Amino acid sequence: MALLDTLRPGGKHGIASTESRDPIGYAVAALSRLAQSDVLDRLGLRKQTETAVYTATRGGFRTITRAGRTFARAGRPSDPGTRPSVTTTSGVFDLTPTEDEQLLVDVVTELAAEVLRPAAAEADEACAAPESVLRAGLEVGLPILGLPEALGGITEERSAVAGALVAEALAHGDLGLAVACLAPGSVATALGLWGSDAQQQTYLPAFTGDAVPAAALALSEPTVLFDVLAPATTAERTTDGFVLNGLKSAVARGAEAEVYVVGASLDGAPVLFLVEAGTAGLEIEADPAMGVRAAGLTRLHLRDVTVGADAVLGATDGTTYAECVRLSRLAWCALAVGVGQAVLDHVTPYVKEREAFGEPVAHRQSVAFMVANIAIELQAMRLLTWKAASRAAAGTDIARDVALARQLCADKGMQIGLDGVQLLGGHGFVKEHPVERWYRDLRAIAIMEGTVLL
Numbered sequence: 001m002a003l004l005d006t007l008r009p010g011g012k013h014g015i016a017s018t019e020s021r022d023p024i025g026y027a028v029a030a031l032s033r034l035a036q037s038d039v040l041d042r043l044g045l046r047k048q049t050e051t052a053v054y055t056a057t058r059g060g061f062r063t064i065t066r067a068g069r070t071f072a073r074a075g076r077p078s079d080p081g082t083r084p085s086v087t088t089t090s091g092v093f094d095l096t097p098t099e100d101e102q103l104l105v106d107v108v109t110e111l112a113a114e115v116l117r118p119a120a121a122e123a124d125e126a127c128a129a130p131e132s133v134l135r136a137g138l139e140v141g142l143p144i145l146g147l148p149e150a151l152g153g154i155t156e157e158r159s160a161v162a163g164a165l166v167a168e169a170l171a172h173g174d175l176g177l178a179v180a181c182l183a184p185g186s187v188a189t190a191l192g193l194w195g196s197d198a199q200q201q202t203y204l205p206a207f208t209g210d211a212v213p214a215a216a217l218a219l220s221e222p223t224v225l226f227d228v229l230a231p232a233t234t235a236e237r238t239t240d241g242f243v244l245n246g247l248k249s250a251v252a253r254g255a256e257a258e259v260y261v262v263g264a265s266l267d268g269a270p271v272l273f274l275v276e277a278g279t280a281g282l283e284i285e286a287d288p289a290m291g292v293r294a295a296g297l298t299r300l301h302l303r304d305v306t307v308g309a310d311a312v313l314g315a316t317d318g319t320t321y322a323e324c325v326r327l328s329r330l331a332w333c334a335l336a337v338g339v340g341q342a343v344l345d346h347v348t349p350y351v352k353e354r355e356a357f358g359e360p361v362a363h364r365q366s367v368a369f370m371v372a373n374i375a376i377e378l379q380a381m382r383l384l385t386w387k388a389a390s391r392a393a394a395g396t397d398i399a400r401d402v403a404l405a406r407q408l409c410a411d412k413g414m415q416i417g418l419d420g421v422q423l424l425g426g427h428g429f430v431k432e433h434p435v436e437r438w439y440r441d442l443r444a445i446a447i448m449e450g451t452v453l454l
Helices: 023-031 039-043 051-059 099-126 131-139 160-173 175-194 197-207 319-353 365-393 399-423 425-429 435-442
Strands: 062-064 215-218 234-237 241-252 259-266 269-276 282-286 297-308
Touching (some): 099 160, 099 175, 160 365, 175 215, 175 259, 175 435, 215 241, 241 259, 241 269, 259 297, 269 297, 319 399, 365 399
Parallel strands (some): 215 259, 234 259
Antiparallel strands (some): 062 282, 282 297
16 A cells, blocks of 8 residues: 555544644644645646746746735734744664654655656756646645744654655655755744744744745855855845845745845844845846756845845844754755665666676676765765754754765765766766756755755
């Protein structure tokens, strides 16, 4: 029986409304909604994107951001927002997923295999995520995975580990589509971690409702030797708020986003700002890249963009911004692990079946050792990422752990992509096999900042 069938009410893993579950249990309960929908049957192999989107993205566009919904101000600006509690830990070094965490991985893995993977090639070509795929991500509750129950989410404790597991599983289907699906939830998670009471009451109801807005985390900039902790985008104080000027790049789904979290330098320190689409001075430009193309990457121009004094997200001394960068890098590590696993799963049967000189190429030691190295490095990447995520969930300092995971995933992730292409020989160079796309995506791990968040 398929896993999704087992999650139906009354099935082997059916979850009753009165059953007491731990935080991941709530996540599984939300994800099981996919079983009651017809989204998997509805998708099939139909055309993945509309011609208008395909033409606009491939040909390039530049326009002002569209005016989205009006976010009615609510809550008390001076009051701190609700924060998820840290995860309790026994102190034992054990990164084995719990039963509920593994069930969560199984559900999202099936979503990635049956929804994301079939749509990946056309989405990469179109530089846009199909609406059907984005809708599937919403139906399984991706935008609220990082929110506490008090804010309409599904967890009681910090869920960085669950976020890492979900990101890894989605990236196994396709990295670009995973980023597109996770982008709105990243902004919601940022609001849950650092938002004031007013910011949470103003924006989060939209993320927990039926019409979830597209949203984007904009930290990267298209400058040589870009230092994410020293953004060139500036924020100047005014009597009523701030004026932002600068240029952001690699903004996922920026053309359709209704709210942005923008990084800018304020009084010499990097700070996060909430900017709504449609604000005067905002302009969007297509920014198709070598990889992660299905995420619909764009550039965000800010020219004398005026925001209120309540637009600052978190602290203004740079600590909130630095934490955001670390959690973003951790998310990219998890995505790298997912794509790396996809490479390993593809090349292993290939080298066993592909014959040269009368025998499978896997019989050659050079080939066998290369596959073994992929498995070894991949496991190291996974363990470092999971360890950093567990420390983040526990509320401890993760600077060193994220730095180690980031360095390993950037270096070895790119090498795994290269080795995957090499192992397929001429097939690795053509689009008949997905390895060339995974190679392009993995090269982004070392340079992408922001966009997604755990």
